Amino acid sequence: MLAVVIPAHDEEQHLGACLQAVARAAACPALGGEPVRVIVALDDCRDASARIAAEHGAQRVRLRARNVGRARALGAARALAQGARWLSFTDADSLVAPDWIAAQLAEGAQCVCGTVEVADWAGFDPRVRSSYDAAYRDTCGHRHIHGANLGVCAQAYRQVGGFAPLPAHEDVALVRALQAGGARIVWSSRPRVRTSARQDYRAPEGFGAYLAHLAARHGVPTGVPA
Known part of the structure; x- marks a missing residue:
């Protein structure tokens, strides 16, 4: 079976x-009826x-760590204990496409790093979006890593020890470990995810914090983390 893991802190x-x-x-016909377990890691x-x-x-697992690496790992x-192969x-503030899981599997890789599309730029100065667009490649062959759009086969995940207990950049650490271990990684824009540009972001150095950094570079106001 397949599994989807979503960390959540007051979401x-x-x-x-x-x-x-x-x-x-999970109901995409391209999956051929293979079961999909959905697991929400409720972190404090x-x-x-x-x-x-x-x-x-959705299944629920609970922890009190306020640590996204620990939440994803739990x-x-x-999922692995229940036999997930993929x-x-x-993320809880993201919307995956109807063929998202199938598109990851179709890449035939051990790890698929996907891109994200910002759902709504409301509340941001246009200069922030311009800076973001100038640095972002929403195309196959990109080198972005997002926990909001990441897939990995169970065998490769186990071989590198899974997610490190990091409060940020746990996704980057996992992919780097997979690279070091020789895993077949595809950098694809085909699995689609729309993610929030909210300013009450959760991860201290995550996607929302990156957008806040761009805003600060232009000297325009932005929100503060929750």
């Missing part, structure tokens, strides 16, 4: 839509995230 505003999108991807959640995950039929461990990772 009640976004998690429902994320899980609806994942459910569509004090809102309705657990209830929302349950309402959408979710992956649950692990797809996204």
